[in-house]
Amino acid sequence: MQRYVGIDIGGTNIKFGIFLNDGRLEKKWSISTDFSDEGKKMWDDIYNEIKKNVSIDDLCGIGMGLPGPVLADGFVEVCVNLDLHNFNPVQIMQAYFPGVRIRAANDANVAALGEQWKGSGEGYTSLGLVTLGTGVGGAVIVDGDIVYGASGLSGEIGHIQLNSEETRTCTCGGKGCVDQIASATGIVRYTKEVLARSQQDSALRDKEQITCKDILDAGKEGDIIADQCVRHCMKYLAKALAAVTYIIDPEVLIVGGGVSNAGDYLIKIIKEYYDSFITLSQKKTPILRASLGNDSGIYGAAKLVI
Amino acid sequence: MQRYVGIDIGGTNIKFGIFLNDGRLEKKWSISTDFSDEGKKMWDDIYNEIKKNVSIDDLCGIGMGLPGPVLADGFVEVCVNLDLHNFNPVQIMQAYFPGVRIRAANDANVAALGEQWKGSGEGYTSLGLVTLGTGVGGAVIVDGDIVYGASGLSGEIGHIQLNSEETRTCTCGGKGCVDQIASATGIVRYTKEVLARSQQDSALRDKEQITCKDILDAGKEGDIIADQCVRHCMKYLAKALAAVTYIIDPEVLIVGGGVSNAGDYLIKIIKEYYDSFITLSQKKTPILRASLGNDSGIYGAAKLVI
Numbered sequence: 001m002q003r004y005v006g007i008d009i010g011g012t013n014i015k016f017g018i019f020l021n022d023g024r025l026e027k028k029w030s031i032s033t034d035f036s037d038e039g040k041k042m043w044d045d046i047y048n049e050i051k052k053n054v055s056i057d058d059l060c061g062i063g064m065g066l067p068g069p070v071l072a073d074g075f076v077e078v079c080v081n082l083d084l085h086n087f088n089p090v091q092i093m094q095a096y097f098p099g100v101r102i103r104a105a106n107d108a109n110v111a112a113l114g115e116q117w118k119g120s121g122e123g124y125t126s127l128g129l130v131t132l133g134t135g136v137g138g139a140v141i142v143d144g145d146i147v148y149g150a151s152g153l154s155g156e157i158g159h160i161q162l163n164s165e166e167t168r169t170c171t172c173g174g175k176g177c178v179d180q181i182a183s184a185t186g187i188v189r190y191t192k193e194v195l196a197r198s199q200q201d202s203a204l205r206d207k208e209q210i211t212c213k214d215i216l217d218a219g220k221e222g223d224i225i226a227d228q229c230v231r232h233c234m235k236y237l238a239k240a241l242a243a244v245t246y247i248i249d250p251e252v253l254i255v256g257g258g259v260s261n262a263g264d265y266l267i268k269i270i271k272e273y274y275d276s277f278i279t280l281s282q283k284k285t286p287i288l289r290a291s292l293g294n295d296s297g298i299y300g301a302a303k304l305v306i
Numbered sequence: 307m308q309r310y311v312g313i314d315i316g317g318t319n320i321k322f323g324i325f326l327n328d329g330r331l332e333k334k335w336s337i338s339t340d341f342s343d344e345g346k347k348m349w350d351d352i353y354n355e356i357k358k359n360v361s362i363d364d365l366c367g368i369g370m371g372l373p374g375p376v377l378a379d380g381f382v383e384v385c386v387n388l389d390l391h392n393f394n395p396v397q398i399m400q401a402y403f404p405g406v407r408i409r410a411a412n413d414a415n416v417a418a419l420g421e422q423w424k425g426s427g428e429g430y431t432s433l434g435l436v437t438l439g440t441g442v443g444g445a446v447i448v449d450g451d452i453v454y455g456a457s458g459l460s461g462e463i464g465h466i467q468l469n470s471e472e473t474r475t476c477t478c479g480g481k482g483c484v485d486q487i488a489s490a491t492g493i494v495r496y497t498k499e500v501l502a503r504s505q506q507d508s509a510l511r512d513k514e515q516i517t518c519k520d521i522l523d524a525g526k527e528g529d530i531i532a533d534q535c536v537r538h539c540m541k542y543l544a545k546a547l548a549a550v551t552y553i554i555d556p557e558v559l560i561v562g563g564g565v566s567n568a569g570d571y572l573i574k575i576i577k578e579y580y581d582s583f584i585t586l587s588q589k590k591t592p593i594l595r596a597s598l599g600n601d602s603g604i605y606g607a608a609k610l611v612i
Contacts, residue, residue, distance in 0.1 A: 069587075126455075126456065128553075140553060140554065142448050142449075142453055142554075143448075143449070143451070145449070147448055147554050147555070148555075149432075149551075149554060149555025149556070150432065150555050150556060150557040150591065151555055151587050151589045151591070152555070152587070153551055153552055153555040153584070153586055153587055154552075154553065154554050154555035155552075155553070156552045156555075156586055157552060157553060159552055159585065159586050160548065160549045160552050160553075161545060161548070161583055162468065164470045164471075165470075170585070172585040172586050173585040174583065174585040239467060242466065242467070243466045243549045243553065244553055245455075245459055246459055246460075246461075246462045246463060246465055246466050247434075247446060247460065247461070247463060247466075247549065247550055247553050247554065248446060248448075248453050248455060248460050248553065248554060249453070249454075249455025249456050249457055249458070249459040249460035249462075250455070250456060251456040277467055277480065278459070279465065279476070279478040279479040279480040280459055280462055280465055280478050281375075281457050281458070281459055283457045285456065285457070
């Protein structure tokens with residue numbers, strides 16, 4: 001029976017999924033990422049995992065999501081998190097699996113494809129996705145297809161510079177990027193700053209180490225400082241989503257990544273600001289939470305070859 | 307011989323072009339817009355102009371650009387400038403010309419299509435266009451096709467809210483829209499404010515009525531206030547163009563509209579800011595001036611049916 005492997009390569013873990021061609025997920029598992037020896041170890045690990053789990057006669061395709069810009073031919077200039085440079089994952093895997101259909105794409109693009117195929121985006125032909133995690137990632141789909149862009153910059157919604165109050169420089173070299181304020185890192189940093197300059201009571205003051213989840217939980221439970229900080233940070237995300245609408249006007253906007261686990265509380269705040277920024281139309285785009293969670297990457301990677 | 311009519315309907319003039327199917331413009335002319343009698347006069351005028359200029363046996367298609375959001379089936383909820391509501395220009399024209407292929411689209415979308423077909427965008431399959439005139443309009447093309455969007459909001463780049471210093475409300479109801487600062491209207495308003503609060507010498511102080519062209523001309527000739535004002539306003543336009551790149555990453559960005567007649571002086575300023583905002587890549591998208599000028603609308607309208 002035909003099998004397709006979807007692989008989500010991250011800086012910490014590599015996730016695997018084995019799919020049937022109707023999109024049923026037969027098995028999933030993950031291993032930790034070992035990118036030593038200029039990646040050699042990692043490719044060997046991926047090869048071994050596939051070989052152990054799928055009969056080579058059944059294997060019809062391998063799709064991969066990678067944390068960096070992937071050009072149309074598969075070439076990757078850099079994956080910062082993997083410390084890998086100038087390589088072509090498609091060619092590398094092809095050497096291990098001659099004759100098998102292999103494709104690779106950026107991890108955010110792949111996640112969007114997964115959500116569109118089997119997640120919150122099912123039934124929509126255009127969508128904008130943002131992922132809120134350590135950073136802010138994103139991807140857009142127009143007319144059913146991922147927009148890959150001319151230089152791998154499409155969907156880099158996190159680096160739109162919207163916050164003119166920002167004083168620090170973003171890792172990208174910019175200033176005021178959405179990434180700096182709406183990522184988990186950004187939410188924690190901003191909240192700590194507010195706590196430091198305010199006298200107001202907050203449950204967060206009892207924590208030794210404040211995590212983004214602490215802030216979101218406290219906000220949900222009515223902690224005023226936490227709630228205000230979440231609102232402030234999500235205002236910028238909503239502005240970025242409004243920019244997506246004023247550029248491609250997708251049928252739906254989807255919010256994923258670890259921060260989105262805060263659920264309705266977070267989505268409602270984003271939606272409220274978003275609606276206020278869409279002044280040109282009474283019809284407001286729905287904003288949904290990504291529904292595949294950590295599996296969106298393996299789904300989308302498999303979809304690349306199904 | 308086959309003939310196609312491209313019509314660009316504006317609040318002041320209606321422009322007509324007769325095209326051969328290889329895109330050659332055979333004839334062009336314009337009439338003033340008379341939208342009295344709930345548009346009846348205008349449709350009659352359009353009918354008469356076409357009848358006078360094209361033999362009905364040769365007429366193979368009529369394309370129209372309209373100043374408002376046009377849905378996929380041609381329906382238009384509102385054209386503010388024409389004071390027309392809830393009408394379908396395709397159905398209306400079809401009654402005048404049964405059997406002829408008729409299509410309609412938003413004027414900015416049509417202009418982008420024109421530029422891609424026979425203007426600065428020729429040879430590119432993806433592009434972002436902004437038009438700087440009384441307002442800031444725009445359109446995006448991905449994979450060779452106009453992105454129409456789910457609710458007619460795609461390409462409304464002028465209403466991305468980027469200027470957090472803005473105190474006035476935009477006509478759309480938003481605050482800090484690119485339209486408020488980077489349109490001809492916005493440039494004039496901002497410059498007048500700067501002139502009022504500064505003591506610095508400027509050639510503009512001798513003018514009774516300052517137009518946008520005056521400011522651009524003065525800037526080009528080295529007038530410090532004029533140049534600073536143009537730079538300030540174009541910084542926001544560049545930020546909006548950077549957002550276009552970080553969302554769809556087109557192969558080229560095109561600037562059109564009356565303000566773009568300032569030419570290289572303006573494009574250079576926009577490009578300088580734009581490059582500074584694209585921090586994620588060394589490869590910077592080219593920014594070109596629209597080359598069809600006022601004819602982009604008739605070209606694009608004709609392309610709708612060719």
